[in-house]
Amino acid sequence: MFPLMAATGHPQAGLFGFGTLRLSRPATWQQGLALLAGIAMGVIGVELARHHPLSGTLALAAWGLAAAAAAVLWVKSPALLLAPLPLIGLAPWSGWISFEELDLLATACGCGGYLAYALQLNARDRAPAWRHGLVYSPAVQLLILALAASAMLGMWRGFEDAGGFVFGWFHGYHEPMNSVRNGKALFLALALLPLWTAAAAARPRGFSRGLLLGLVLALAAGSLAALWERLAYTGLLDFSTDYRTTALFWEMHVGGAALDGFLVMTLPFALLALLRTRSPWWFAAGLGVVLLAAYAVLTTFSRGVYLALPLMLVPLVLLADAQRRRAAGSGPESSHLDSTLGAVDAPLPRLAKLGALAMAAAFALAATLVFTGGGYRGLIALFFVMAMLLVMPASLWRPSLGQRLTAVLMGAVLALLLGGASWALSVAVPKAAYVLNVVALLCCAALRWRDAPGQTRPVYVLLVTASWFWLLSTMVIVADYWGGTTGRWTSMAAGLALGGVWSAMLLEPRLWPLQDAGATGSAAWRKRALLVAGLLLVMAVVAALGGGAYLRDRMATWKEDGLFRLTHWREGLRLLHGPEQWLLGRGTGRFVPANFYEGANEARIGDYRLRTDEGEAYLALTAGKHVLGRGELFRISQRIAAPAPGTAKVTLVSRTASDATLVLEICERNLIYPDNCHAVASQLKPQRAEGADPQRVGDWQRQTFEIPGVQAMGGDWWAPRFVTFSMSLDARGGRLDISRIALHDAQGRALLTNGDFNREMAHWFFSSDRHHLPWHMKNAALHVLFEQGLLGLALLGSAVVLVLARLSFGRGRDHPLAPAIVAALIGFATVGAFDSLLDAPRIGFVFFTLLLLGLGLRALPGEGVARVA
Incomplete structure (x- = not known):
C-alpha cells in the first residue's frame, strides 16, 4: 500500500538539465504513480487557491511558492507543512471553514514533493531496505485502510444525514460540507504518507529532523501568537481576567480546545530537542521556545492541559532515559545506536x-x-x-x-x-x-x-x-x-x-545533584540552564495560582464542571438511535445539527442560512432558544479596519416576521472575548401591507442606525488589536432576513465588504462567545463514537494503542522521536478526555500525522537516538 519510493538517481533516457537542476522521466511505476498524485494535488490546490475569498491571485502566488519550496526540500516537507500551521487560519477574514489554508498548504507540499520525486529533482541514491525509516507491515497497512474506510463511511453517512451531498464553498455546521470539514484531516495525512515514506527511505535522518523542526517551529509560532494575544488584550501578568488564550486558532470561535491540543502535541518535541542539543545557541533558542510555550500553556487556564503535562512528560523522560541507557550499554541492544554525538552522561x-x-x-x-x-x-x-x-x-x-x-x-x-x-x-x-x-x-x-x-x-x-x-x-x-x-x-x-x-x-x-558535572564540563551549563528554566516555570505557576483569581476559580469548580460534562455526554449519546447508528455512527460532522433538532432548548443555538429571493441573495439569521445573555448571542461578524472616532452609521435592508431586537457592535476582539465595544440595540418590527397574513414574513424595509461615541480602536502598533463588526439577535428563537448591510465611520469610509451577500459568506464569520457545549461532544472518544460508531472507535483506539506499544517497547522504541510521539499522543488523549479536538481540522491533521508515522517509524543502524543530557 505504501511503496518505498526511494529515487534511483542513475542516468535515465530523456535526461535534460537546467543549469544544475536535473530532471528525469519517471523510471519506476512508483514514480509514475507519484507523477499522477502530484498532478492531481496540483489541480485541486490550484482550484482551491483560485476561489480563495480574500484574493485568488495572491493565493495562487503563495501556493506556487509553497509548491516550489516543497519540490526543492521534499525530504523535509513536514517542516514546510507543520511550521506555519498555527498562523495560517484566515477564516475570521475569509469566511471559509469547509476549506482553508491548511488545504492549500497540504496540496502545495504534496504537488511539489510528488513531482520532485517522480521527476527525480535532486535525486537520491536508492537506500537499501534496512535503511528505510518508515516501514508498514501488512497488518498495519490493513489497519490504516480500515481507518480510511471507516472515515469515508462516516462522511457518506454524514451526507445522508444532511439530506444528500451538495457542494458549497461556504457551508456552515448544519450543511453537508461540514462532513468534509470534520473528516478531511485523516485524508490529508494519508495523501502525503507515500511521499513521507519515500523521504524516510531516501534520507531517514533528514526526514526525522524535518519533522522535529517543523513541530518545534510550529510550537514557537503558536506560542508567539499567544504571547501577542495576551499582550494586546489582557496584559502579560493578568491572570485574573476571565480570558482564555485562543491565539490564531479560529476553530475556537465556538469554544473547544484547539490551542490546548496543539500545545500538548508539539511541546514534547521541543523538550526532546532541548534535552539533546549540544550547541549553546540552539539550546538557548530551544529554551526560549519552551518558556514561551509554558506561558501559552499557563494562559489557556485549561485543567485538561495542566493534567496532561505530568502524564505526558513523565513517560517522555522515562523513555528518553531508557534510550540513553541502551545507548550507554555494551550489549547487542545498543550496537545499532549512533555514537557520534558525544559521550552519554552518567545517571544521577x-x-x-x-x-x-x-x-x-x-x-x-x-x-x-x-x-x-x-x-x-x-x-x-x-x-x-x-x-x-x-x-x-x-x-x-x-x-x-x-x-x-x-x-x-x-x-x-x-x-x-x-x-x-x-x-x-x-x-x-x-x-x-x-x-x-x-x-x-x-x-x-x-x-x-x-x-x-x-x-x-x-x-x-x-x-x-x-x-x-x-x-x-x-x-x-x-x-x-x-x-x-x-x-x-x-x-x-x-x-x-x-x-x-x-x-x-x-x-x-x-x-x-550538580557536583558530578564539574565546573566547566559541557553538561554543567546545560543542566544549570535547564534548572533555571525550571525555576522560572515554577515561579510562573505560583504567580498564576497566587495572583490569578480566574485560575483559582476554575480549579475550585472542577467538580461542578465535571458533572456538567457527564450530563452533556449522556445527552449526546441519546442522539444515537438504534444498533446501526451505535455500530457505524450517525455521520461525520452531524453532532451540531442533531443536537439542535433533537436536544433540549439549551442546545438550540443560533444559526444562519444563505437564501435567494427573486435572484437576490440574503442572510437568514436566527437566534438560539436558550437563555440569551451578552456572551450567549450568536453573532455574524466581519473584521474591519479601525473606524475613525465619532459616530458610525449602519444602513440595513431587512425583514422579519415578528418583533426582534437587533444588536450591532463594533468591538476589539481576537475571537470570542470582546473589549472596548460600541453598540446599539434596536427593536425591529415587521412591516406588512394592510390585510396581509400576520404570520407571513414582513416586507423589506430600509433603516439607518447610529453607533455613537466610537473611540480610537486597533491597539498599539507593537500589540495591535483586531476590530470586528458583528450583528446578533437578542430575541429567543427570533429570525431576521438581511438583504444588505453597510457600515460607514465618522469620515464616511465604507468598512464592510460583501454587504449584499452576493459572494455568499465571503468575509463573514460566526461565533458563540460563551455558549459552547452544544457545538462539541466534549470528548474525543465519544466524538469518534458519535460520528463513526463503535467500529470507528475500536479501529482508532487500536491504532493509538499500537503506536504507544511499538514506540515504547517495540521496533520503534529507539527512534529519536519515539519518546516525543508517545508523550504527544498521551497528552492528546488526556486533553481529549474533556474536549472533542478532532472537530478542528488543523489539530486533527497533526494528530493523524503523528499517528500514521508512529505506526511505521523504526530506528536504523547509525540513525538512532541522539544523546540525552
Whole structure:
C-alpha cells in the first residue's frame, strides 16, 4: 500500500538539465504513480487557491511558492507543512471553514514533493531496505485502510444525514460540507504518507529532523501568537481576567480546545530537542521556545492541559532515559545506536536524586510562601537566590567536613549581622531594600567569578557561604519592605527551608545533584540552564495560582464542571438511535445539527442560512432558544479596519416576521472575548401591507442606525488589536432576513465588504462567545463514537494503542522521536478526555500525522537516538 519510493538517481533516457537542476522521466511505476498524485494535488490546490475569498491571485502566488519550496526540500516537507500551521487560519477574514489554508498548504507540499520525486529533482541514491525509516507491515497497512474506510463511511453517512451531498464553498455546521470539514484531516495525512515514506527511505535522518523542526517551529509560532494575544488584550501578568488564550486558532470561535491540543502535541518535541542539543545557541533558542510555550500553556487556564503535562512528560523522560541507557550499554541492544554525538552522561546517583527532589520541593514551598507575602518583588529576589545556588562551584567541597561545617556556622553568623544592618538601613532609607539585594547579588557573582577550580580554600568557602546567606536575608528584607509583617514571616520561613537544604548539601557532597558535572564540563551549563528554566516555570505557576483569581476559580469548580460534562455526554449519546447508528455512527460532522433538532432548548443555538429571493441573495439569521445573555448571542461578524472616532452609521435592508431586537457592535476582539465595544440595540418590527397574513414574513424595509461615541480602536502598533463588526439577535428563537448591510465611520469610509451577500459568506464569520457545549461532544472518544460508531472507535483506539506499544517497547522504541510521539499522543488523549479536538481540522491533521508515522517509524543502524543530557 505504501511503496518505498526511494529515487534511483542513475542516468535515465530523456535526461535534460537546467543549469544544475536535473530532471528525469519517471523510471519506476512508483514514480509514475507519484507523477499522477502530484498532478492531481496540483489541480485541486490550484482550484482551491483560485476561489480563495480574500484574493485568488495572491493565493495562487503563495501556493506556487509553497509548491516550489516543497519540490526543492521534499525530504523535509513536514517542516514546510507543520511550521506555519498555527498562523495560517484566515477564516475570521475569509469566511471559509469547509476549506482553508491548511488545504492549500497540504496540496502545495504534496504537488511539489510528488513531482520532485517522480521527476527525480535532486535525486537520491536508492537506500537499501534496512535503511528505510518508515516501514508498514501488512497488518498495519490493513489497519490504516480500515481507518480510511471507516472515515469515508462516516462522511457518506454524514451526507445522508444532511439530506444528500451538495457542494458549497461556504457551508456552515448544519450543511453537508461540514462532513468534509470534520473528516478531511485523516485524508490529508494519508495523501502525503507515500511521499513521507519515500523521504524516510531516501534520507531517514533528514526526514526525522524535518519533522522535529517543523513541530518545534510550529510550537514557537503558536506560542508567539499567544504571547501577542495576551499582550494586546489582557496584559502579560493578568491572570485574573476571565480570558482564555485562543491565539490564531479560529476553530475556537465556538469554544473547544484547539490551542490546548496543539500545545500538548508539539511541546514534547521541543523538550526532546532541548534535552539533546549540544550547541549553546540552539539550546538557548530551544529554551526560549519552551518558556514561551509554558506561558501559552499557563494562559489557556485549561485543567485538561495542566493534567496532561505530568502524564505526558513523565513517560517522555522515562523513555528518553531508557534510550540513553541502551545507548550507554555494551550489549547487542545498543550496537545499532549512533555514537557520534558525544559521550552519554552518567545517571544521577540515588542520593543526588534525593537532593534534587529536596531542592525542588524547598523552592516550590519557598516560592509559594514568598509570593503570598512579598508579591512579585519577593519572588524575583528569591529567583536570584536560587540562581546563585545553582552556580555554586565544585571547589566548595574540597575542604574537610570540619572546615565546611565551620564555614556554614560562621557564614550564618556573618550573614545574620549583615542582614540586621541591611534591615535597619531599609527601614531608614526608602527603596534601600532593593539596592541591598542587588549589592548582595553582585557580591555572590564576584565570588563565583573568583573561583579557583582544583584548589582547597576554606576561607573562600566561608565567604561564598556568608554572601549567599546574606543574599537570602535581603530576599526576606525585600518581601518585608513590600508586604509588611506578612511578607516578613512568610519569606523568613522560606529562607530557613532553603538555608537548611543548602547547608545539608554542603556538608554531604553526595546530595548535591550538580557536583558530578564539574565546573566547566559541557553538561554543567546545560543542566544549570535547564534548572533555571525550571525555576522560572515554577515561579510562573505560583504567580498564576497566587495572583490569578480566574485560575483559582476554575480549579475550585472542577467538580461542578465535571458533572456538567457527564450530563452533556449522556445527552449526546441519546442522539444515537438504534444498533446501526451505535455500530457505524450517525455521520461525520452531524453532532451540531442533531443536537439542535433533537436536544433540549439549551442546545438550540443560533444559526444562519444563505437564501435567494427573486435572484437576490440574503442572510437568514436566527437566534438560539436558550437563555440569551451578552456572551450567549450568536453573532455574524466581519473584521474591519479601525473606524475613525465619532459616530458610525449602519444602513440595513431587512425583514422579519415578528418583533426582534437587533444588536450591532463594533468591538476589539481576537475571537470570542470582546473589549472596548460600541453598540446599539434596536427593536425591529415587521412591516406588512394592510390585510396581509400576520404570520407571513414582513416586507423589506430600509433603516439607518447610529453607533455613537466610537473611540480610537486597533491597539498599539507593537500589540495591535483586531476590530470586528458583528450583528446578533437578542430575541429567543427570533429570525431576521438581511438583504444588505453597510457600515460607514465618522469620515464616511465604507468598512464592510460583501454587504449584499452576493459572494455568499465571503468575509463573514460566526461565533458563540460563551455558549459552547452544544457545538462539541466534549470528548474525543465519544466524538469518534458519535460520528463513526463503535467500529470507528475500536479501529482508532487500536491504532493509538499500537503506536504507544511499538514506540515504547517495540521496533520503534529507539527512534529519536519515539519518546516525543508517545508523550504527544498521551497528552492528546488526556486533553481529549474533556474536549472533542478532532472537530478542528488543523489539530486533527497533526494528530493523524503523528499517528500514521508512529505506526511505521523504526530506528536504523547509525540513525538512532541522539544523546540525552
